[in-house]
Amino acid sequence: MANQPTVGAGGTPTPTVFFLSDSTGITAETLGNTLLTQFPAQRLERRTIPFITTVEQARDVVATIDRVAASGPRPLVFSTTVSPDVRAVLAQSAGHFFDLFGAHVSQLEQALGSSANGLPGQAHGVGDAVRYQSRMAAVEYAIEHDDGQSLRALERAELILIAPSRCGKTPTTMYLALQHGILAANFPLVEEDFDTMALPKPLRPFAEKCFGLTSQPIRLSQIRQERRPNSNYASLAQCTYELRNAEDMYRANNIPYVNSATMSVEEISATVLQRMQLHH
Amino acid sequence: MANQPTVGAGGTPTPTVFFLSDSTGITAETLGNTLLTQFPAQRLERRTIPFITTVEQARDVVATIDRVAASGPRPLVFSTTVSPDVRAVLAQSAGHFFDLFGAHVSQLEQALGSSANGLPGQAHGVGDAVRYQSRMAAVEYAIEHDDGQSLRALERAELILIAPSRCGKTPTTMYLALQHGILAANFPLVEEDFDTMALPKPLRPFAEKCFGLTSQPIRLSQIRQERRPNSNYASLAQCTYELRNAEDMYRANNIPYVNSATMSVEEISATVLQRMQLHH
Known part of the structure; x- marks a missing residue:
């Protein structure tokens, strides 16, 4: 059943949204869902895949997304992964890829005059x-x-x-x-x-x-x-x-x-x- | 004292980060803070201004940001406001403006084949x-x-x-x-x-x-x-x-x-x- 597309009340298959993260997935879910509230009529399946820290894990995730893409509408993929290598793999899936992190980090590097440290998401760790x-x-x-x-x-x-x-x-x-x-x-x-x-x-x-x-x-x-x-x-x-x-x-x-x-x-x-x- | 820049341990003035929202500010804080964890050495003052829904309120916020900018380092401004009119005002402040919402919404409109409804942030309202x-x-x-x-x-x-x-x-x-x-x-x-x-x-x-x-x-x-x-x-x-x-x-x-x-x-x-x- 895992590959069967979910079908909405009107008979239209429901796209799947993936929230991908090298940490908890909270930031990807938060911004992704905020953006999606702008499209309230759109029925969606949601799936969070946290703790993607290696290229091998990223390849497995891409295989999962591609399986979903093969049997239904093109998935949406919101990612906050930090590693360029991991991101490069994830960006190759068959889904629409939204790079919520990379889109802003170079602007922030310029504003602060220093480089991002490139470490996986620490925002929802113990931190301070x-x-x-x-x-x-x-x-x-x-x-x-x-x-x-x-x-x-x-x-x-x-x-x-x-x-x-x-x-x-x-x-x-x-x-x-x-x-x-x-x-x-x-x-x-x-x-x-x-x-x-x-x-x-x-x-x-x-x-x-x-x-x-x-x-x-x-x-x-x-x-x-x-x-x-x-x-x-x-x-x-x-x-x-x-x-x-x-x-x-x-x-x-x-x-x-x-x-x-x-x-x-x-x-x-x-x-x-x-x-x-x-x-x- | 409000206009005195905060001075860090090393004597360097600490930049202020503003999180601006037409709703709670949670999304702006979440993505903004996630991005800032990439710069752990950077000391920052943080200030959230929620519920900015009118152009008049946006002008007041810009005045606040500009006062802070006039007496210290250039502030960082993370915004998730939805209204184009409100955003246009906020983008004119003296701070570095990060449009966390607008950066992704047109890509999402294309992916979903429909238009954003343009209503202020509903992600952290009662919603469903x-x-x-x-x-x-x-x-x-x-x-x-x-x-x-x-x-x-x-x-x-x-x-x-x-x-x-x-x-x-x-x-x-x-x-x-x-x-x-x-x-x-x-x-x-x-x-x-x-x-x-x-x-x-x-x-x-x-x-x-x-x-x-x-x-x-x-x-x-x-x-x-x-x-x-x-x-x-x-x-x-x-x-x-x-x-x-x-x-x-x-x-x-x-x-x-x-x-x-x-x-x-x-x-x-x-x-x-x-x-x-x-x-x-």
Whole structure:
């Protein structure tokens, strides 16, 4: 079956996209997929082949691409491999070859007035060990401080995300920790917190670290229905009440906030980093 | 101070790298930083400016770049903005302009035989809502099943990472969940598990989902020292014992495994996805 072309709903064979890398494949996937979002109607099969570091491995990959090409539409090949020898082999496959790395490196050599070192991709290796360890420590911190579980060490936090339940605090915290090494805690706002417009007591010393999330009542109600169907917790009235009060609390305490209803964790994170000036 | 150039240890002013995007900036950072790893000696200041969607915003960004350029070395500018109007403005700054998007899109239009839709970056938005929700659900699942906390629903896992304490299970699980939507549990191997070479009982029905991590005894001992200094847990003898037995257990049960001692979570994840054929 491996050589049978996948056929889309309309009966048209689906082209395969290969993401090729001498390292993890993350950069090839990231830029390749970004470019492909410009063609949303195009159905595609995706396949990542990481850790291609030798000419022999490159020849095997070319054979794989050529087999796919022989039995269906011409594949797309996005490559970030660094070695000129490996690239020269990969460029000979029957696919459309996109050299995402080579296209820019000579311009960069000119701009910096020095030569690329030619070593295989180091961007997603351990690299800077201090930075890497800070990311790993941030993941642990995020798990320990998820959902207000531990109020110990809130003073260590660089950021405290606050919001009613199910507005996106947990995955955003995890993303900021894992990708940016931000020591991020999160703290749930519950009905009792809205008796006054003051911040919940554990947060008061740390108001300047707080960032609020809000959502649309209908959207929040849908999400809560999945967790506890037909509960008061998931009712539109309850969601409306909590979100309105949370927004009032943010405004009363000058807490910056964003409506996360239609945003991804990546978009929420980019917004938080920008507004809180938190880039490392 | 904003206009003062940062000065490196050798007294040379440090160039600033701008990552410009109409969306999160993730793609610009990812490819830009990948290219810059080829120049490891180069000290750089990094600055991401996301969500540049209008010509007016682009003009403000150019003014910022030009201020930096006026008081120090010529900045580097990596851009993934899609709109030709916005790009045309950004390209006029005093920095070296790298058009990471435009450089490839016309080749891709030819390959696919259709036109790019020209909409601002959607790669890190919610995009495919089903895929996005599966990533968010996987993050929750990873938190619930971290460190063998919950053996409920191990049958739902697509992957169970197993290893002695501090080999990288938790951050790898989190990465696979957040970036790839993999339902990943992890399970710690402890001394009592090594009385026999059989898998721990809760894992036996799921051997084909298991992937093992091991490490170097000295490296593991260093990491454990940070958590519990001068403990038996952190001793070289104990680490050696646990890692040898874990590796024997993996081999005895045909569990694929990797030595994570010098690998990043991204590299471990790429290896696990490839060996377990887990790409979504």
